Structure formats: C-alpha cells, structure tokens
Amino acid sequence: MQKPKIIIDTSSWINLFRVDLTTYLIENFYVCVTPKVSNEILEGKGFAEDANLFERVSNKGVIQIITPKKIQEKIKHEISISSGEIEIIAYAIEKKDCFVLIDDSKVYQVMNRFNLKYISSANIVVDLCLIEKINKDMAYKLLEKLRRVLRDEVINKAKEVLKNAENRS
Amino acid sequence: MLKIDLKAEDDKWLKEIAKEIDISMKDLAYMSIMKIINEYRVRKAMREYTEGAVSLGKAAEIAGVSKRKFMVMIEDFGIPLNLDARDFVKCFGFLSEMREYRVYKNVSRTPALKGEACR
Numbered sequence A: 001m002q003k004p005k006i007i008i009d010t011s012s013w014i015n016l017f018r019v020d021l022t023t024y025l026i027e028n029f030y031v032c033v034t035p036k037v038s039n040e041i042l043e044g045k046g047f048a049e050d051a052n053l054f055e056r057v058s059n060k061g062v063i064q065i066i067t068p069k070k071i072q073e074k075i076k077h078e079i080s081i082s083s084g085e086i087e088i089i090a091y092a093i094e095k096k097d098c099f100v101l102i103d104d105s106k107v108y109q110v111m112n113r114f115n116l117k118y119i120s121s122a123n124i125v126v127d128l129c130l131i132e133k134i135n136k137d138m139a140y141k142l143l144e145k146l147r148r149v150l151r152d153e154v155i156n157k158a159k160e161v162l163k164n165a166e167n168r169s
Numbered sequence B: 001m002l003k004i005d006l007k008a009e010d011d012k013w014l015k016e017i018a019k020e021i022d023i024s025m026k027d028l029a030y031m032s033i034m035k036i037i038n039e040y041r042v043r044k045a046m047r048e049y050t051e052g053a054v055s056l057g058k059a060a061e062i063a064g065v066s067k068r069k070f071m072v073m074i075e076d077f078g079i080p081l082n083l084d085a086r087d088f089v090k091c092f093g094f095l096s097e098m099r100e101y102r103v104y105k106n107v108s109r110t111p112a113l114k115g116e117a118c119r
Helices: A010-018 A022-028 A035-042 A049-059 A084-095 A105-113 A121-130 A136-146 A152-168 B008-021 B025-050 B056-063 B067-076 B085-098
Strands: A005-008 A030-033 A099-101 A117-119
Touching (some): A010 A035, A010 A136, A084 B056, A105 B056, A105 B085, A117 B085, A121 A152, A121 B085, A136 A152
Parallel strands (some): A005 A030, A005 A099, A099 A117
C-alpha cells in the first residue's frame, strides 16, 4: 500500500518523539513539513533531541519540505501568521491530498471548514497498534506517556478504541 | 516617553538595587516594566489557550515565545494541549477511510458525534 502523505506540526513531532514513534511515523507515512514548522522544530537544536533527530532525517531527505504557493486571506485572521500552522493549512487547502498531523482542536476548527483531513499524535499511537506495528501493551504504555501532555479524556478514549478492537479480534 | 514620579523612599530603593546589580536606574526601570509586560503576555496566552480561544501557535505568539517553549511552559503548569476526545474520534474517521479497520463502530460516542466521520 502506498504510504499516506502527512504534513506534521511542531507539537505532534515533539509528542511523537516523546513516545519514541518518530521512526514509525517516517516508516508508515510520507512525511512533509513546511519551512516554518521546520524552523520551529530546529529551534530546539543543541538541547532537544527531537530537533537533532529531525535535522538528521531531513538532511537524508526522509522528510520533505513543502511550501504553500500562497497564504489564503481567509485564514490569516484566525491562525497565528508567524507560526507553522498557517502554512500547514494553506498547503493542505491547495493540495487536499494529505493528512495534517497536529494536536490542536482550534486548528481543527479551521480545517473543518475546508474539509481537510487531520489526525493527532494519539491517533498515530492507536493506528500503529491497529495495523499491528506495535502491540497493545506498548500502545497503552505510550498513551500513558502522552497523558502528560494530552487531556485525560483523549487518552481514555484512545484506550477505549484499543479495548474495542481487542474485543472484536 | 514614559515619565514616572517615584516617592523619595522608592527612589532610594531603586538606586540601591541598581547599584547592587550594577546597572543604571534607567535600565533597571526598563527591565522591571518588561518583566511585568512579559508576565502579563504569558498569563494572557495561557488563559486564552486554556479557554480554547486561540491555537498553540497563536498562544505562543501572544506570549512572545517559540511554540516549543510555550509547550514546555504549559506542561510545567500542568495544562494539557487543547485537543478533545470528540476531535480524537473525528480523526479516527479520517484514518478509517485510509486503513481497512473499522474498530470505532462499537465505541460509545457522544450524541453530537453521530453521523460524523467515523463509520
């Protein structure tokens, strides 16, 4: 199966590194970032290991840098124009052939209006379990790690999905 | 230009502090004002982010820090990222379109979610 194209945001990259899933992400998705997101991640160079890894894989060409042709006026007032979020949405609107990986319901609100597809880092954990790249015990463990940065309701719902899948198998 | 009239006692303290940390009174006054502004910006950013009024990037912009730094700040305060269970479920709808699994069918959902992306 062809790898799905995914545009990642800084928050999700950091969260997935936290649960050691950046390699899985790269292996299972065709990963792209915008220049601003790349800069945001690389700001951590020298002290944040996720930034060092990002630099290494980017230099190898594993992560593609993509740039939107223009930033649509209609999104300029809702999303920070200085952050990578706006570039991500602008690119996704232009191409419509990709998922956006971002952990931000506020950004989802904007993407909903343009019928864009998005997922969160918690979805990646559950997805990898469901496609049997990681086992359920590992998935539960990783979700618990994400509990530090994601709401309890999200983690509990993610576990519910896994439990449901377990009951069906 | 902002001009401030200090009480004699406050002026004395300002001079003493400036001398102790070896900077001019003007710089000390500037630093103090900036500290208040920066603290206010961070408080406002955290409040608006927690209320769901702004995105993470916008909140970082209000706080005047990088997104990465803002993430660390909210984590230190025990504030989770603004992502709710309803959106998590909706995300699964998108993934289900791509993957073959349909695990979400039997998971309990809020009434508002009925008919949304998960099938």
